[in-house]
Amino acid sequence: MSETKTLPTKAAVLEQMAEHPAIKAILAWNATALTDAKFDRGELTLTIAREQIRQACEAVKAAGYNALQTVTAVDWYPAAPRFQVVYQILSHKYKEMLRLCAMVDEADAAIGSITPVWAGANYYEREVFDLFGIRFEGHPNLRRILMPEEWVGHPLRKDYPVEGYR
Amino acid sequence: MNPDVGTPILEAPVAEGSRDQHMVLNMGPQHPATHGVLRLVMEIDGEIVVRVYPEIGYLHTGIEKTCEAKFYQQVVPLTDRVDYLGPMANNLCYALAVEKLLELPIPDKAQWMRVLLAELTRLNSHLIWLGTHAMDIGALTVFLYTFREREDLLRIFEAVSGQRMMTSYIRIGGLAMEPPLGWFERVQSFIRTFPEKIDEYSNLLTGNPIFANRLKGVGYLSAEDAVALAVTGPVMRASGIDFDTRRDMPYSSYEKFQFKVPVSDGCDVWARYLCRLEEMRESTKICQQALDGMPEGRIKADAPKIVLPDREAMKTQMEALIHHFKIVTEGFAVPAGEVYQQIESGHGQMGYYVVSDGSAKPYRVHMRYPSFADLQALETMCQGRLIADVVAVIGSIDIVLGEIDR
Numbered sequence: 001m002s003e004t005k006t007l008p009t010k011a012a013v014l015e016q017m018a019e020h021p022a023i024k025a026i027l028a029w030n031a032t033a034l035t036d037a038k039f040d041r042g043e044l045t046l047t048i049a050r051e052q053i054r055q056a057c058e059a060v061k062a063a064g065y066n067a068l069q070t071v072t073a074v075d076w077y078p079a080a081p082r083f084q085v086v087y088q089i090l091s092h093k094y095k096e097m098l099r100l101c102a103m104v105d106e107a108d109a110a111i112g113s114i115t116p117v118w119a120g121a122n123y124y125e126r127e128v129f130d131l132f133g134i135r136f137e138g139h140p141n142l143r144r145i146l147m148p149e150e151w152v153g154h155p156l157r158k159d160y161p162v163e164g165y166r
Numbered sequence: 167m168n169p170d171v172g173t174p175i176l177e178a179p180v181a182e183g184s185r186d187q188h189m190v191l192n193m194g195p196q197h198p199a200t201h202g203v204l205r206l207v208m209e210i211d212g213e214i215v216v217r218v219y220p221e222i223g224y225l226h227t228g229i230e231k232t233c234e235a236k237f238y239q240q241v242v243p244l245t246d247r248v249d250y251l252g253p254m255a256n257n258l259c260y261a262l263a264v265e266k267l268l269e270l271p272i273p274d275k276a277q278w279m280r281v282l283l284a285e286l287t288r289l290n291s292h293l294i295w296l297g298t299h300a301m302d303i304g305a306l307t308v309f310l311y312t313f314r315e316r317e318d319l320l321r322i323f324e325a326v327s328g329q330r331m332m333t334s335y336i337r338i339g340g341l342a343m344e345p346p347l348g349w350f351e352r353v354q355s356f357i358r359t360f361p362e363k364i365d366e367y368s369n370l371l372t373g374n375p376i377f378a379n380r381l382k383g384v385g386y387l388s389a390e391d392a393v394a395l396a397v398t399g400p401v402m403r404a405s406g407i408d409f410d411t412r413r414d415m416p417y418s419s420y421e422k423f424q425f426k427v428p429v430s431d432g433c434d435v436w437a438r439y440l441c442r443l444e445e446m447r448e449s450t451k452i453c454q455q456a457l458d459g460m461p462e463g464r465i466k467a468d469a470p471k472i473v474l475p476d477r478e479a480m481k482t483q484m485e486a487l488i489h490h491f492k493i494v495t496e497g498f499a500v501p502a503g504e505v506y507q508q509i510e511s512g513h514g515q516m517g518y519y520v521v522s523d524g525s526a527k528p529y530r531v532h533m534r535y536p537s538f539a540d541l542q543a544l545e546t547m548c549q550g551r552l553i554a555d556v557v558a559v560i561g562s563i564d565i566v567l568g569e570i571d572r
Binding site: 040042043045066067068069070072074075086088090092095096097099119120121122123131144145146147148155162 | 222231235395397409415505539
């Protein structure tokens with residue numbers, strides 16, 4: 001944890017952190033699915049191709065990152081791809097946090113659900129669906145969770161006004 | 167009365183088709199045992215719970231969205247309102263996340279004060295849990311006792327921050343102000359007598375056969391389920407997972423404190439009760455260590471462009487006045503990046519995911535609160551059990567609806 005160096009690119013992370021259990025697991029599983037990586041402020045972020053997020057979660061889970069903490073998203077409007085889906089995964093064994101990311105386009109705002117890997121992703125994915133409008137394919141019960149069922153729009157999107165539409 | 171009607175229908179179809187003829191029972195959102203505006207829609211088969219659908223969102227105020235429209239320092243009072251039973255923990259987690267983004271070192275005294283306040287907050291949170299949990303089970307007296315001690319704690323919070331509940335005392339870069347004269351003595355006298363109070367609660371409950379029988383073997387949650395359902399904190403530790411953020415991923419100099427992490431293999435409501443009771447004793451020890459070893463020094467980081475100047479400096483020095491004006495009117499820019507900071511709150515692992523785009527307002531603040539995940543586990547804990555146990559289970563996961571709905 002005392003490392004304060006910053007590794008901003010994938011090449012630098014792969015070169016200097018090749019022994020990291022999560023990176024090893026991802027590389028052993030499918031090196032092409034890892035589209036980006038960075039190490040910043042003591043936190044490792046791995047960006048995974050959207051189609052393969054579920055398998056990536058399975059790979060890091062098998063490598064000891066056993067406890068999903070949260071699933072959320074960031075709206076980078078008007079950039080493309082627009083959404084960044086974020087998975088925070090804790091390892092009880094290594095006492096370390098790992099962040100997986102996947103970029104999702106606005107036109108096809110959908111990503112595979114990771115509920116088969118961690119049942120606890122259920123509510124978090126519903127929340128992201130509710131507030132960002134990103135669909136999770138294969139989710140058992142993808143309904144709104146915080147907003148009323150009949151609500152129109154997704155409030156945490158950047159083009160949704162803070163005061164709402166009046 | 168008429169022999170032609172009723173007799174065969176009464177016997178056969180009810181027994182045969184009972185699996186399909188579940189009754190739907192609504193509990194809440196206005197119900198004293200749901201600890202807020204929680205609505206549970208339960209499918210029941212007689213007295214047995216088949217499914218539980220929590221309906222949440224009644225308290226949703228869009229705090230995460232509001233944060234995006236505020237300066238970094240203006241978010242601190244918003245965080246108070248999320249977990250309203252543990253305000254200092256919210257402040258601490260947010261402040262740590264932003265300080266991580268800023269890479270701002272915090273003076274020792276501020277760190278130790280934060281530990282002390284975080285532990286007092288944990289006591290506050292656990293006291294409310296214990297009182298309401300016991301009240302749900304039918305032991306009303308404990309509620310009166312725990313709220314007596316909670317009142318002392320709220321007075322301590324009021325003395326240090328000016329507010330009983332919405333304290334906003336832990337700020338980005340340190341603390342809001344120096345604690346007043348005599349404050350440490352007040353905390354000391356509270357800490358000195360508190361272990362006896364825990365014994366008092368324990369005397370009322372632990373040996374009480376009615377209480378014990380309502381709790382033992384109820385709300386079973388296996389270790390695998392606890393991790394899979396993202397359950398954290400005392401509920402996870404009562405299922406036998408030995409992980410505490412304070413010990414295993416220390417923040418705010420928790421590594422300098424000695425304390426035990428209570429773990430139990432009971433996996434039931436009773437184990438959670440014992441774990442939390444033990445946690446209160448350990449918290450008291452941490453508070454004592456913090457009081458004994460409180461370092462000297464400043465309570466704010468030396469960062470004039472981020473931390474508001476002292477009142478006197480602001481009134482007498484031009485520089486300080488300019489900084490004050492700049493911070494209040496324009497905020498301060500935070501370098502671009504993303505961080506996730508987690509702490510151990512009274513309920514479990516609290517996490518703030520803060521994304522900065524380099525401006526003075528957070529680009530995204532996501533709050534990960536333990537109750538949200540614990541509520542998912544409710545169905546697992548209640549399925550196939552009696553409907554009366556649902557109340558005991560809700561009490562044992564210690565949910566706060568403010569942090570679920572945000």
